[in-house]
Amino acid sequence: MFDGDQGLLYYNASKMYLFGQSMQLKKYTDYGLRILMYLASFEADENCAEPKLATIREICDTFGLSANHVNKVVHHLGRLELIETRRGKNGGFLLAKKPEDISLAFVIRQLEGDEKWIECENPYCVALPACELKGIVARGKELFYDYLSQYSLKSLMVKAPQLRQIFSTAS
Amino acid sequence: MFDGDQGLLYYNASKMYLFGQSMQLKKYTDYGLRILMYLASFEADENCAEPKLATIREICDTFGLSANHVNKVVHHLGRLELIETRRGKNGGFLLAKKPEDISLAFVIRQLEGDEKWIECENPYCVALPACELKGIVARGKELFYDYLSQYSLKSLMVKAPQLRQIFSTAS
């Protein structure tokens, strides 16, 4: 009998055909958000006359990530003008905007990419001319982003001190 | 300069590092919906004293899909008790419920799998204890499904005659 469990296609007691991860944000996107949170948490610090620059190495040490992947995300964030990057010795990067001006919807849409959540044309689906589904899903996607647009990087800073402590103690 | 285009990480004129497909529903899920639409479109037909059974071969011919993948989806739909499958000669499958009783939210959630849209624990993210993001994304996901729950398979049948014609003429 079907037990309603998720992620389980075949029920055959011993041998279970396990299912994938459903739709999910890319790590790439989450890494970008972590970087922004990292920067914001320290900026929210007391009197920062000199906002210390963060470096890729720092991020990687803190979160245990691959330097190269982070490298790309940082570069991307820089091109989006969400952070300012500085090359050369003592370089690094810092927020280019105030946290309240960095919309989560924008960040996620940009880092994740903005493709349709359902692909109808490659390969071509014969139902396309009379299909209501694609429109429904597309509107659902937009609702998701509309919801996200209520939040900003500042919304992620409600526990800024705790975050700052975690970040500074994590190896 | 950053041109705001999607899917384009490196702008370097000639050599562009192209980006993936963002978050997307699996083909598996869409195939399931196509199958349901196929069944519903013919059920919506005139006086069907005998609701003709559809077969996997039929679906594959119509949509140009792999028999094996469809096989699995049909099986899954059967276990979800959305369709009734009949083995043996002259077998096939048909809707087990009325289209208006088949919620798109349910179908998509089940076929797609119901994992979190953001993975925080594997590997473990140090920010987790103080992170607001995961909750925001989780609520966004639920909003998406809440929205989908407004619709049923019947909602996809507003152009049933056109669908039926497409399906019966598509090789």
Next chain:
DNA sequence: TATAAAACGCATTATGAATGCATGTTTGAT
């Protein structure tokens, strides 16, 4: 000038969806 940092490009790996294939099982028709 040496060094530390990001920028850039490309190669490789890891993961999982998508697909292929072979066999088993059920059921109606002959």
Next chain:
DNA sequence: ATCAAACATGCATTCATAATGCGTTTTATA
């Protein structure tokens, strides 16, 4: 009884792409 047509099952393989790794180049500063 037998056959053939359909779904059920299990596993192997392919393919796409995210994720990662590595090396070089550029920039800035001490």
